[in-house]
Amino acid sequence: MNIRIFFLWLLDILGINALLSRLNRRKVLILWYHGICDDSFTQLKGYDDRFITRSSFMKQMEYLKNKSYNLITMTELINTIKNNGEFNKNVVLTFDDGLKNVIKNAYPIMQEYNAKGCLYVVSDNTGMDTLIWSDHVETLINSQKPGEFLFFFKGKKYTYILSDMKSYEYAIKDIKKKLRSITNKEMQEHLKQFTQVEKENLPEEYTLASWDELKELDAEILEIGSHTRTHPNCANLTDDVELENEILHSKEEIENIIGRKVEHFCYPAGSYNRRVLDEVKASGYQSAVTIEYGFIDKHADLYRLKRVEALASLPIFKSRVSGAYGILRAFSQIFRRRSFRIE
Incomplete structure:
Protein backbone atom coordinates (compact mmCIF):
# COMPACT_ATOMS: atom_id res chain seq x y z
CA MET A 1 0.00 0.00 0.00
CA MET A 128 -18.66 -0.88 -37.51
CA ASP A 129 -15.44 -2.89 -37.27
CA THR A 130 -13.49 0.31 -36.75
CA LEU A 131 -12.00 2.17 -33.83
CA ILE A 132 -12.47 5.75 -32.68
CA TRP A 133 -9.50 7.67 -34.10
CA SER A 134 -7.75 8.14 -30.75
CA ASP A 135 -8.06 4.44 -29.94
CA HIS A 136 -6.86 3.63 -33.45
CA VAL A 137 -3.67 5.64 -32.87
CA GLU A 138 -3.11 4.01 -29.51
CA THR A 139 -3.69 0.49 -30.85
CA LEU A 140 -1.28 0.92 -33.75
CA ILE A 141 1.51 2.30 -31.58
CA ASN A 142 1.03 -0.40 -28.95
CA SER A 143 1.29 -3.03 -31.70
CA GLN A 144 4.68 -1.75 -32.90
CA LYS A 145 7.85 -3.68 -32.17
CA PRO A 146 10.55 -1.84 -30.17
CA GLY A 147 12.48 0.59 -32.33
CA GLU A 148 11.84 3.80 -34.22
CA PHE A 149 8.30 5.03 -34.90
CA LEU A 150 7.94 7.88 -37.39
CA PHE A 151 5.15 10.45 -37.34
CA PHE A 152 4.81 13.32 -39.81
CA PHE A 153 3.14 16.43 -38.45
CA LYS A 154 2.76 19.71 -40.34
CA GLY A 155 5.56 18.77 -42.72
CA LYS A 156 8.00 17.83 -39.97
CA LYS A 157 9.19 14.32 -39.13
CA TYR A 158 9.06 13.20 -35.51
CA THR A 159 10.93 10.08 -34.42
CA TYR A 160 9.85 8.21 -31.31
CA ILE A 161 12.09 5.52 -29.84
CA LEU A 162 9.86 2.74 -28.54
CA SER A 163 11.46 0.57 -25.88
CA ASP A 164 9.70 0.32 -22.52
CA MET A 165 6.11 1.08 -21.47
CA LYS A 166 6.87 4.72 -20.67
CA SER A 167 8.24 5.33 -24.17
CA TYR A 168 5.10 3.85 -25.74
CA GLU A 169 2.87 5.94 -23.47
CA TYR A 170 4.84 9.10 -24.29
CA ALA A 171 4.53 8.51 -28.04
CA ILE A 172 0.78 7.89 -27.76
CA LYS A 173 0.11 10.97 -25.63
CA ASP A 174 2.34 13.26 -27.65
CA ILE A 175 0.89 12.24 -31.02
CA LYS A 176 -2.70 12.53 -29.79
CA LYS A 177 -1.88 15.92 -28.26
CA LYS A 178 -0.49 17.13 -31.59
CA LEU A 179 -3.52 15.86 -33.49
CA ARG A 180 -5.90 17.56 -31.07
CA SER A 181 -4.12 20.89 -31.58
CA ILE A 182 -5.14 21.27 -35.25
CA THR A 183 -8.43 21.64 -37.09
CA ASN A 184 -10.54 18.56 -37.64
CA LYS A 185 -9.93 18.67 -41.40
CA GLU A 186 -6.17 18.80 -40.85
CA MET A 187 -6.39 15.96 -38.32
CA GLN A 188 -8.23 13.73 -40.81
CA GLU A 189 -5.42 14.30 -43.33
CA HIS A 190 -2.74 13.48 -40.76
CA LEU A 191 -4.55 10.29 -39.74
CA LYS A 192 -4.16 8.88 -43.26
CA GLN A 193 -0.55 7.96 -42.43
CA PHE A 194 -1.84 5.33 -39.96
CA THR A 195 -2.65 1.95 -41.46
CA GLN A 196 -6.03 0.32 -40.90
CA VAL A 197 -6.35 -2.13 -37.99
CA GLU A 198 -7.58 -5.51 -39.22
CA LYS A 199 -10.79 -6.82 -37.69
CA GLU A 200 -9.06 -9.75 -35.99
CA ASN A 201 -6.61 -7.35 -34.35
CA LEU A 202 -9.20 -5.00 -32.84
CA PRO A 203 -8.62 -4.89 -29.06
CA GLU A 204 -11.64 -6.16 -27.17
CA GLU A 205 -11.29 -3.22 -24.77
CA TYR A 206 -11.90 -0.75 -27.61
CA THR A 207 -14.63 -2.62 -29.51
Whole structure:
Protein backbone atom coordinates (compact mmCIF):
# COMPACT_ATOMS: atom_id res chain seq x y z
CA MET A 1 0.00 0.00 0.00
CA ASN A 2 1.57 3.30 -1.09
CA ILE A 3 1.43 6.46 1.03
CA ARG A 4 -1.35 8.04 -1.04
CA ILE A 5 -3.66 5.04 -0.73
CA PHE A 6 -2.85 4.70 2.97
CA PHE A 7 -3.75 8.35 3.53
CA LEU A 8 -7.07 7.94 1.71
CA TRP A 9 -7.76 4.75 3.66
CA LEU A 10 -7.08 6.65 6.88
CA LEU A 11 -9.53 9.40 5.86
CA ASP A 12 -12.18 6.75 5.43
CA ILE A 13 -11.45 5.07 8.77
CA LEU A 14 -11.58 8.43 10.57
CA GLY A 15 -15.02 9.14 9.15
CA ILE A 16 -13.99 12.04 6.92
CA ASN A 17 -15.65 10.52 3.86
CA ALA A 18 -18.87 9.97 5.81
CA LEU A 19 -18.86 13.56 7.07
CA LEU A 20 -18.22 15.09 3.65
CA SER A 21 -20.78 12.81 2.06
CA ARG A 22 -23.39 14.18 4.43
CA LEU A 23 -22.33 17.78 3.77
CA ASN A 24 -22.53 17.22 0.01
CA ARG A 25 -25.80 15.29 0.02
CA ARG A 26 -27.68 18.14 -1.70
CA LYS A 27 -25.24 18.08 -4.61
CA VAL A 28 -25.16 15.60 -7.48
CA LEU A 29 -22.21 13.49 -8.50
CA ILE A 30 -21.88 12.58 -12.19
CA LEU A 31 -19.39 9.74 -12.39
CA TRP A 32 -17.30 9.47 -15.55
CA TYR A 33 -16.33 6.07 -16.97
CA HIS A 34 -15.08 4.70 -20.28
CA GLY A 35 -14.68 0.91 -20.38
CA ILE A 36 -15.68 -1.81 -17.91
CA CYS A 37 -13.47 -4.74 -18.84
CA ASP A 38 -13.29 -8.43 -18.04
CA ASP A 39 -11.40 -9.27 -14.86
CA SER A 40 -8.62 -10.82 -16.95
CA PHE A 41 -7.87 -7.34 -18.30
CA THR A 42 -4.67 -5.77 -17.01
CA GLN A 43 -3.33 -2.25 -17.47
CA LEU A 44 0.01 -3.84 -18.32
CA LYS A 45 -1.46 -4.44 -21.78
CA GLY A 46 -0.75 -0.79 -22.42
CA TYR A 47 -4.19 0.68 -21.84
CA ASP A 48 -4.72 3.44 -19.32
CA ASP A 49 -6.80 3.92 -16.19
CA ARG A 50 -9.90 4.96 -18.16
CA PHE A 51 -10.65 1.24 -18.12
CA ILE A 52 -11.53 -0.65 -14.95
CA THR A 53 -12.47 -4.26 -14.34
CA ARG A 54 -15.94 -5.68 -13.89
CA SER A 55 -15.20 -6.66 -10.27
CA SER A 56 -13.96 -3.12 -9.48
CA PHE A 57 -17.16 -1.67 -10.93
CA MET A 58 -19.28 -4.06 -8.89
CA LYS A 59 -17.48 -3.05 -5.69
CA GLN A 60 -18.15 0.59 -6.50
CA MET A 61 -21.87 -0.06 -7.07
CA GLU A 62 -22.01 -2.08 -3.86
CA TYR A 63 -20.38 0.81 -1.99
CA LEU A 64 -22.89 3.32 -3.38
CA LYS A 65 -25.77 1.05 -2.43
CA ASN A 66 -24.46 0.43 1.10
CA LYS A 67 -24.01 4.18 1.63
CA SER A 68 -27.59 4.87 0.51
CA TYR A 69 -26.77 6.80 -2.63
CA ASN A 70 -29.67 7.22 -5.05
CA LEU A 71 -28.72 6.61 -8.67
CA ILE A 72 -30.72 8.42 -11.33
CA THR A 73 -30.70 8.85 -15.12
CA MET A 74 -29.49 11.98 -16.84
CA THR A 75 -33.07 12.80 -17.79
CA GLU A 76 -34.15 12.55 -14.14
CA LEU A 77 -31.26 14.83 -13.18
CA ILE A 78 -32.17 17.47 -15.77
CA ASN A 79 -35.88 17.36 -14.91
CA THR A 80 -35.12 17.84 -11.22
CA ILE A 81 -32.97 20.90 -11.98
CA LYS A 82 -35.56 22.40 -14.33
CA ASN A 83 -38.35 21.85 -11.79
CA ASN A 84 -36.25 23.29 -8.96
CA GLY A 85 -36.43 19.99 -7.10
CA GLU A 86 -34.24 18.77 -4.27
CA PHE A 87 -31.38 16.28 -4.44
CA ASN A 88 -30.47 13.72 -1.82
CA LYS A 89 -27.19 11.83 -2.38
CA ASN A 90 -27.88 11.44 -6.10
CA VAL A 91 -25.43 9.91 -8.56
CA VAL A 92 -25.52 9.57 -12.36
CA LEU A 93 -23.21 7.12 -14.14
CA THR A 94 -21.85 8.22 -17.52
CA PHE A 95 -19.86 6.15 -20.02
CA ASP A 96 -18.00 7.77 -22.93
CA ASP A 97 -17.52 6.25 -26.41
CA GLY A 98 -20.21 3.54 -26.43
CA LEU A 99 -17.99 0.54 -25.77
CA LYS A 100 -19.34 -2.99 -26.02
CA ASN A 101 -17.85 -3.97 -22.65
CA VAL A 102 -20.12 -1.46 -20.89
CA ILE A 103 -23.16 -3.40 -22.09
CA LYS A 104 -21.51 -6.76 -21.43
CA ASN A 105 -20.06 -6.04 -17.99
CA ALA A 106 -21.56 -2.86 -16.49
CA TYR A 107 -25.19 -3.06 -17.63
CA PRO A 108 -26.03 -6.36 -15.81
CA ILE A 109 -24.52 -4.95 -12.61
CA MET A 110 -26.52 -1.76 -13.03
CA GLN A 111 -29.67 -3.85 -13.34
CA GLU A 112 -28.76 -5.76 -10.18
CA TYR A 113 -27.99 -2.63 -8.11
CA ASN A 114 -30.66 -0.38 -9.60
CA ALA A 115 -27.92 1.90 -10.93
CA LYS A 116 -28.69 4.32 -13.75
CA GLY A 117 -26.82 6.41 -16.25
CA CYS A 118 -26.09 7.44 -19.83
CA LEU A 119 -23.95 5.83 -22.55
CA TYR A 120 -22.56 8.35 -25.07
CA VAL A 121 -21.96 6.82 -28.51
CA VAL A 122 -19.93 7.90 -31.54
CA SER A 123 -22.46 7.31 -34.30
CA ASP A 124 -20.18 6.83 -37.33
CA ASN A 125 -18.16 4.12 -35.57
CA THR A 126 -21.05 2.37 -33.83
CA GLY A 127 -21.81 -1.02 -35.37
CA MET A 128 -18.66 -0.88 -37.51
CA ASP A 129 -15.44 -2.89 -37.27
CA THR A 130 -13.49 0.31 -36.75
CA LEU A 131 -12.00 2.17 -33.83
CA ILE A 132 -12.47 5.75 -32.68
CA TRP A 133 -9.50 7.67 -34.10
CA SER A 134 -7.75 8.14 -30.75
CA ASP A 135 -8.06 4.44 -29.94
CA HIS A 136 -6.86 3.63 -33.45
CA VAL A 137 -3.67 5.64 -32.87
CA GLU A 138 -3.11 4.01 -29.51
CA THR A 139 -3.69 0.49 -30.85
CA LEU A 140 -1.28 0.92 -33.75
CA ILE A 141 1.51 2.30 -31.58
CA ASN A 142 1.03 -0.40 -28.95
CA SER A 143 1.29 -3.03 -31.70
CA GLN A 144 4.68 -1.75 -32.90
CA LYS A 145 7.85 -3.68 -32.17
CA PRO A 146 10.55 -1.84 -30.17
CA GLY A 147 12.48 0.59 -32.33
CA GLU A 148 11.84 3.80 -34.22
CA PHE A 149 8.30 5.03 -34.90
CA LEU A 150 7.94 7.88 -37.39
CA PHE A 151 5.15 10.45 -37.34
CA PHE A 152 4.81 13.32 -39.81
CA PHE A 153 3.14 16.43 -38.45
CA LYS A 154 2.76 19.71 -40.34
CA GLY A 155 5.56 18.77 -42.72
CA LYS A 156 8.00 17.83 -39.97
CA LYS A 157 9.19 14.32 -39.13
CA TYR A 158 9.06 13.20 -35.51
CA THR A 159 10.93 10.08 -34.42
CA TYR A 160 9.85 8.21 -31.31
CA ILE A 161 12.09 5.52 -29.84
CA LEU A 162 9.86 2.74 -28.54
CA SER A 163 11.46 0.57 -25.88
CA ASP A 164 9.70 0.32 -22.52
CA MET A 165 6.11 1.08 -21.47
CA LYS A 166 6.87 4.72 -20.67
CA SER A 167 8.24 5.33 -24.17
CA TYR A 168 5.10 3.85 -25.74
CA GLU A 169 2.87 5.94 -23.47
CA TYR A 170 4.84 9.10 -24.29
CA ALA A 171 4.53 8.51 -28.04
CA ILE A 172 0.78 7.89 -27.76
CA LYS A 173 0.11 10.97 -25.63
CA ASP A 174 2.34 13.26 -27.65
CA ILE A 175 0.89 12.24 -31.02
CA LYS A 176 -2.70 12.53 -29.79
CA LYS A 177 -1.88 15.92 -28.26
CA LYS A 178 -0.49 17.13 -31.59
CA LEU A 179 -3.52 15.86 -33.49
CA ARG A 180 -5.90 17.56 -31.07
CA SER A 181 -4.12 20.89 -31.58
CA ILE A 182 -5.14 21.27 -35.25
CA THR A 183 -8.43 21.64 -37.09
CA ASN A 184 -10.54 18.56 -37.64
CA LYS A 185 -9.93 18.67 -41.40
CA GLU A 186 -6.17 18.80 -40.85
CA MET A 187 -6.39 15.96 -38.32
CA GLN A 188 -8.23 13.73 -40.81
CA GLU A 189 -5.42 14.30 -43.33
CA HIS A 190 -2.74 13.48 -40.76
CA LEU A 191 -4.55 10.29 -39.74
CA LYS A 192 -4.16 8.88 -43.26
CA GLN A 193 -0.55 7.96 -42.43
CA PHE A 194 -1.84 5.33 -39.96
CA THR A 195 -2.65 1.95 -41.46
CA GLN A 196 -6.03 0.32 -40.90
CA VAL A 197 -6.35 -2.13 -37.99
CA GLU A 198 -7.58 -5.51 -39.22
CA LYS A 199 -10.79 -6.82 -37.69
CA GLU A 200 -9.06 -9.75 -35.99
CA ASN A 201 -6.61 -7.35 -34.35
CA LEU A 202 -9.20 -5.00 -32.84
CA PRO A 203 -8.62 -4.89 -29.06
CA GLU A 204 -11.64 -6.16 -27.17
CA GLU A 205 -11.29 -3.22 -24.77
CA TYR A 206 -11.90 -0.75 -27.61
CA THR A 207 -14.63 -2.62 -29.51
CA LEU A 208 -17.81 -0.57 -29.81
CA ALA A 209 -21.35 -1.74 -29.18
CA SER A 210 -23.61 -2.67 -32.08
CA TRP A 211 -26.85 -0.88 -32.90
CA ASP A 212 -28.82 -4.01 -31.95
CA GLU A 213 -27.19 -4.03 -28.53
CA LEU A 214 -28.04 -0.37 -28.02
CA LYS A 215 -31.67 -0.93 -29.04
CA GLU A 216 -32.08 -3.61 -26.36
CA LEU A 217 -31.02 -1.35 -23.48
CA ASP A 218 -33.68 -0.27 -21.00
CA ALA A 219 -33.70 3.53 -21.20
CA GLU A 220 -34.83 3.72 -17.58
CA ILE A 221 -31.49 2.17 -16.64
CA LEU A 222 -29.04 3.21 -19.35
CA GLU A 223 -29.97 6.03 -21.71
CA ILE A 224 -28.21 6.69 -25.02
CA GLY A 225 -26.55 10.04 -25.64
CA SER A 226 -24.43 11.46 -28.46
CA HIS A 227 -20.65 11.74 -28.46
CA THR A 228 -20.63 13.23 -32.02
CA ARG A 229 -20.23 11.35 -35.31
CA THR A 230 -16.42 11.00 -35.44
CA HIS A 231 -15.11 12.07 -32.00
CA PRO A 232 -13.41 15.35 -33.02
CA ASN A 233 -12.27 18.08 -30.70
CA CYS A 234 -15.39 20.16 -31.23
CA ALA A 235 -13.62 23.47 -30.58
CA ASN A 236 -11.45 22.68 -33.63
CA LEU A 237 -14.39 22.41 -36.03
CA THR A 238 -13.84 25.31 -38.39
CA ASP A 239 -17.19 25.83 -40.11
CA ASP A 240 -20.90 25.57 -39.41
CA VAL A 241 -21.36 22.59 -41.75
CA GLU A 242 -18.84 20.53 -39.76
CA LEU A 243 -20.40 21.61 -36.49
CA GLU A 244 -23.92 20.69 -37.56
CA ASN A 245 -22.72 17.40 -39.02
CA GLU A 246 -21.06 16.29 -35.80
CA ILE A 247 -23.64 17.56 -33.31
CA LEU A 248 -27.08 17.68 -34.94
CA HIS A 249 -26.66 14.86 -37.45
CA SER A 250 -25.25 12.47 -34.87
CA LYS A 251 -28.39 13.06 -32.80
CA GLU A 252 -30.65 12.45 -35.79
CA GLU A 253 -28.75 9.33 -36.86
CA ILE A 254 -28.89 7.72 -33.42
CA GLU A 255 -32.58 8.57 -33.00
CA ASN A 256 -33.47 7.13 -36.41
CA ILE A 257 -31.72 3.84 -35.67
CA ILE A 258 -32.69 3.18 -32.05
CA GLY A 259 -36.15 4.71 -32.31
CA ARG A 260 -35.83 6.87 -29.17
CA LYS A 261 -35.07 10.50 -28.43
CA VAL A 262 -31.45 11.44 -27.83
CA GLU A 263 -31.37 14.41 -25.47
CA HIS A 264 -27.93 14.30 -23.90
CA PHE A 265 -24.51 15.19 -25.33
CA CYS A 266 -20.91 14.65 -24.29
CA TYR A 267 -18.04 16.84 -25.57
CA PRO A 268 -15.21 14.57 -26.86
CA ALA A 269 -12.07 15.18 -24.80
CA GLY A 270 -14.03 17.95 -23.06
CA SER A 271 -13.45 20.28 -26.02
CA TYR A 272 -16.01 23.03 -26.55
CA ASN A 273 -16.39 26.78 -26.98
CA ARG A 274 -19.33 29.18 -27.32
CA ARG A 275 -20.06 28.13 -30.94
CA VAL A 276 -20.15 24.47 -29.93
CA LEU A 277 -22.31 25.11 -26.89
CA ASP A 278 -24.79 27.13 -28.95
CA GLU A 279 -25.00 24.37 -31.57
CA VAL A 280 -25.68 21.78 -28.86
CA LYS A 281 -28.56 23.89 -27.58
CA ALA A 282 -29.92 24.61 -31.06
CA SER A 283 -29.82 20.89 -31.93
CA GLY A 284 -32.32 20.13 -29.18
CA TYR A 285 -30.14 18.50 -26.55
CA GLN A 286 -31.24 19.01 -22.95
CA SER A 287 -27.78 18.63 -21.41
CA ALA A 288 -24.07 18.30 -22.14
CA VAL A 289 -21.29 16.95 -19.93
CA THR A 290 -17.69 18.11 -19.76
CA ILE A 291 -14.56 16.55 -18.26
CA GLU A 292 -14.20 19.41 -15.79
CA TYR A 293 -13.99 18.17 -12.20
CA GLY A 294 -16.70 18.87 -9.68
CA PHE A 295 -20.09 18.18 -8.13
CA ILE A 296 -23.16 19.98 -9.43
CA ASP A 297 -26.20 21.56 -7.76
CA LYS A 298 -29.59 22.81 -8.92
CA HIS A 299 -27.99 26.03 -10.21
CA ALA A 300 -25.66 24.19 -12.60
CA ASP A 301 -25.32 25.15 -16.26
CA LEU A 302 -27.03 22.24 -18.06
CA TYR A 303 -24.60 22.47 -20.98
CA ARG A 304 -21.44 22.57 -18.87
CA LEU A 305 -22.08 19.80 -16.40
CA LYS A 306 -19.02 18.80 -14.41
CA ARG A 307 -18.06 15.19 -13.71
CA VAL A 308 -15.79 13.14 -11.47
CA GLU A 309 -13.70 10.40 -13.05
CA ALA A 310 -14.11 6.97 -11.45
CA LEU A 311 -10.85 5.03 -11.08
CA ALA A 312 -10.41 1.39 -10.11
CA SER A 313 -8.93 1.94 -6.63
CA LEU A 314 -11.71 1.77 -4.04
CA PRO A 315 -10.03 4.21 -1.56
CA ILE A 316 -9.67 6.76 -4.39
CA PHE A 317 -13.24 6.12 -5.49
CA LYS A 318 -14.54 6.69 -1.95
CA SER A 319 -12.63 9.97 -1.65
CA ARG A 320 -14.00 11.20 -4.98
CA VAL A 321 -17.58 10.25 -4.16
CA SER A 322 -17.46 11.99 -0.78
CA GLY A 323 -15.73 15.14 -2.03
CA ALA A 324 -12.53 14.61 -0.02
CA TYR A 325 -10.58 14.31 -3.24
CA GLY A 326 -11.78 17.74 -4.34
CA ILE A 327 -10.58 19.35 -1.12
CA LEU A 328 -7.19 17.67 -1.35
CA ARG A 329 -6.97 18.68 -5.00
CA ALA A 330 -7.68 22.33 -4.15
CA PHE A 331 -5.03 22.37 -1.41
CA SER A 332 -2.54 20.76 -3.77
CA GLN A 333 -3.13 23.44 -6.40
CA ILE A 334 -2.72 26.22 -3.82
CA PHE A 335 0.52 24.64 -2.61
CA ARG A 336 1.87 24.38 -6.14
CA ARG A 337 1.07 28.02 -6.90
CA ARG A 338 2.79 29.18 -3.70
CA SER A 339 5.79 26.97 -4.41
CA PHE A 340 6.04 28.47 -7.88
CA ARG A 341 5.99 32.03 -6.47
CA ILE A 342 8.69 31.13 -3.95
CA GLU A 343 10.92 29.74 -6.68
